[in-house]
Amino acid sequence: xxxxxxxxxxxxxxxxxxxxxxxxxxxxxIVLFKEGLPIFNVISFGKLFFGKFWYPTxxxxxxxxxxxxxxxxxxxxxxxxxxVPLGVASxxxxxxxxxxxxxxFVKLLIELLAGVPSVVYGFFGMVFLAPxxxxxxxxxxxxxxxxAAILLGVMAIPTITSVSEDAISAVPESFKEASYALxxxxxxxxxxxxxxxxxxxxxxxxxxxxxxxxxETMTVLMVAGGAAVIPHSFFEPVRTMTATxxxxxxxxxxxxxHFHALFAIAIVLFLMTLTFNIIAxxxxxxxxxxxx
Amino acid sequence: MVKMxxxxxxxxxxxxxxxxxxxxxxxxTNLNIWYGAVHAVKNINLSIEKNKVIAIIGPSGCGKSTFLxxxxxxxxxxxxxxxxxxILLDEKNIYDTDVDVVEIRRKIxxxxxxxxxxxxxxxxxxxxxxxxxxxxxxxxxxxxIERSLKDAALWKEVEDRLxxxxxxxxxxxxxxxxxxxxxxxxxxxxxxxxxxxxxxxxATAKIEELIQxxxxxxxxxxxxxxxxxxxxxxxxxxxxxxxELIEFDKTDKIFTAPSKKTTEDYITGRFG
Ligand SMILES: Nc1ncnc2c1ncn2[C@@H]1O[C@H](COP(=O)(O)OP(=O)(O)OP(=O)(O)O)[C@@H](O)[C@H]1O
Ligand SMILES: [Mg+2]
Numbered sequence: 001x002x003x004x005x006x007x008x009x010x011x012x013x014x015x016x017x018x019x020x021x022x023x024x025x026x027x028x029x030i031v032l033f034k035e036g037l038p039i040f041n042v043i044s045f046g047k048l049f050f051g052k053f054w055y056p057t058x059x060x061x062x063x064x065x066x067x068x069x070x071x072x073x074x075x076x077x078x079x080x081x082x083x084v085p086l087g088v089a090s091x092x093x094x095x096x097x098x099x100x101x102x103x104x105f106v107k108l109l110i111e112l113l114a115g116v117p118s119v120v121y122g123f124f125g126m127v128f129l130a131p132x133x134x135x136x137x138x139x140x141x142x143x144x145x146x147x148a149a150i151l152l153g154v155m156a157i158p159t160i161t162s163v164s165e166d167a168i169s170a171v172p173e174s175f176k177e178a179s180y181a182l183x184x185x186x187x188x189x190x191x192x193x194x195x196x197x198x199x200x201x202x203x204x205x206x207x208x209x210x211x212x213x214x215x216e217t218m219t220v221l222m223v224a225g226g227a228a229v230i231p232h233s234f235f236e237p238v239r240t241m242t243a244t245x246x247x248x249x250x251x252x253x254x255x256x257x258h259f260h261a262l263f264a265i266a267i268v269l270f271l272m273t274l275t276f277n278i279i280a281x282x283x284x285x286x287x288x289x290x291x292x
Numbered sequence: 293m294v295k296m297x298x299x300x301x302x303x304x305x306x307x308x309x310x311x312x313x314x315x316x317x318x319x320x321t322n323l324n325i326w327y328g329a330v331h332a333v334k335n336i337n338l339s340i341e342k343n344k345v346i347a348i349i350g351p352s353g354c355g356k357s358t359f360l361x362x363x364x365x366x367x368x369x370x371x372x373x374x375x376x377x378x379i380l381l382d383e384k385n386i387y388d389t390d391v392d393v394v395e396i397r398r399k400i401x402x403x404x405x406x407x408x409x410x411x412x413x414x415x416x417x418x419x420x421x422x423x424x425x426x427x428x429x430x431x432x433x434x435x436x437i438e439r440s441l442k443d444a445a446l447w448k449e450v451e452d453r454l455x456x457x458x459x460x461x462x463x464x465x466x467x468x469x470x471x472x473x474x475x476x477x478x479x480x481x482x483x484x485x486x487x488x489x490x491x492x493x494x495a496t497a498k499i500e501e502l503i504q505x506x507x508x509x510x511x512x513x514x515x516x517x518x519x520x521x522x523x524x525x526x527x528x529x530x531x532x533x534x535x536e537l538i539e540f541d542k543t544d545k546i547f548t549a550p551s552k553k554t555t556e557d558y559i560t561g562r563f564g
Contacts, residue, residue: 172408174404174406174408175408175410175411177366177369177404177408178404178408178409178410178470178473179410179420179424180366180369180397181364181366181397181401181402181404182397182398182401182420182421182424182473182474182477183394183395183397183398183421183424183425183477184394184420184421184424185394188424192420192423192424193410196411196412197410197411
């Protein structure tokens with residue numbers, strides 16, 4: 001009887017805690033939509049998402065999000081071009097190639113990378129990387145999409161590597177043995193058996209890394225250049241959705257049009273990351289089922 | 293005169309060796325294997341006759357799998373394993389430094405205890421070994437895959453769904469797919485490590501029948517825990533215990549009149 005009560009108590013405790021986090025999430029969603037949706041009283045859906053000009057302080061103001069969406073997209077795609085090969089390669093190295101010592105070392109490095117605060121990345125970018133990029137390519141400014149993409153790419157590596165490594169390590173030894181027994185060497189086995197079998201998990205990692213890049217704020221605020229215009233190349237300053245919210249929220253009138261427009265951006269961001277997570281979840285589940 | 297006698301003696305010995313080599317597909321000489329400090333296989337001398345089925349029996353942990361895996365150098369994959377002695381395939385020591393491991397594994401195929409088809413289609417599973425060995429010609433691949441699946445007695449059950457996932461097959465079908473996969477690269481010897489231990493009696497019977505068929509083309513070594521199975525399907529039986537080869541003889545002899553007391557005790561189920 002007593003044990004039963006204790007179990008109920010413990011169960012209730014954890015149930016309560018998880019309810020708390022659901023409540024928080026619900027609160028965020030409600031506030032986002034409550035403060036974001038009123039913008040559609042002022043401006044149409046199409047104009048908000050596909051408008052080419054973001055001049056929130058003009059009279060009359062323009063709330064075209066397209067430059068911001070493109071800015072985010074550009075920086076994120078650039079980051080993926082860097083982080084996917086590096087992240088997946090590190091995962092392969094850690095799980096398939098490295099001897100125990102090398103493995104521990106690379107793992108430690110990548111964990112360190114994950115632990116660096118984003119403001120430090122931003123600082124490093126402004127002081128070191130931006131001038132380097134500026135001089136190397138002979139640009140008028142070093143703070144641009146390219147610089148931001150490099151930093152975001154590095155920041156996304158730990159996510160991609162750790163999730164991919166788990167997936168690669170989860171591939172049963174028996175598949176590899178069968179491959180060796182058919183005369184494949186280690187490299188062929190990795191490329192033709194292990195990686196395809198781990199693909200679901202690897203793509204989960206990539207999508208989570210993408211979510212990380214889209215959501216990152218401080219670094220892009222510091223190094224992406226901050227110009228809210230439609231970018232034409234990687235070497236132009238851009239402004240992402242996150243940076244826009246962070247930079248402008250402090251200067252708006254609560255309840256004003258600009259305020260609501262920023263919340264609308266936040267809704268878009270929220271829906272994007274939610275979609276990424278759902279896709280990642282779906283992929284990892286499918287992956288698990290296939291390996292069974 | 294003396295010289296000629298020596299020469300004749302030499303010729304005769306050589307002839308004898310040649311007939312020996314023709315008769316035996318593989319043989320091990322003073323084979324020892326260690327895992328770190330564990331001496332898993334001790335001084336094994338054993339010759340495997342061509343186109344025969346050789347069964348390896350013995351209590352759990354006696355080194356059966358270790359011995360089997362050394363025959364196609366699958367132990368190379370295990371970091372801390374060490375091997376001494378010779379294993380001849382035809383006339384060549386497969387552990388010589390100039391030997392290509394890939395070539396050895398192609399010539400000596402292996403089927404594992406737990407069926408392990410790749411998470412790919414049935415077709416791709418069988419094609420894998422061929423592709424790895426550089427075969428790209430689509431027609432040839434298709435023919436070869438059909439042939440292998442027929443040889444593994446699986447063709448009729450899968451011919452109209454070669455593109456479906458191999459993991460959707462039943463356990464017995466999966467194991468026969470693994471056999472087809474091993475046969476596709478045209479091995480000369482096929483090693484089986486307890487291929488039926490996860491299968492029901494019907495599937496087991498199918499595989500046993502198949503092995504009887506396969507020995508016409510291949511030389512077969514099979515590890516089994518099932519003594520009836522060894523008696524049913526093998527021509528020769530090797531009895532291992534604690535890493536040593538206790539007795540090796542014709543299967544009939546081992547099961548009716550073993551020359552060692554230990555063998556008899558094991559076979560009659562007094563331990564093991
Ligand atoms: N990878 C390994 N690392 C260390 N020791 C091993 C390894 N594989 C096997 N051994 C040891 O070598 C000995 C022989 O093992 P082996 O797997 O060859 O036995 P077995 O006869 O196949 O047993 P079973 O019938 O249970 O499959 C055992 O003592 C085992 O603990
Ligand atoms: Mg075994």
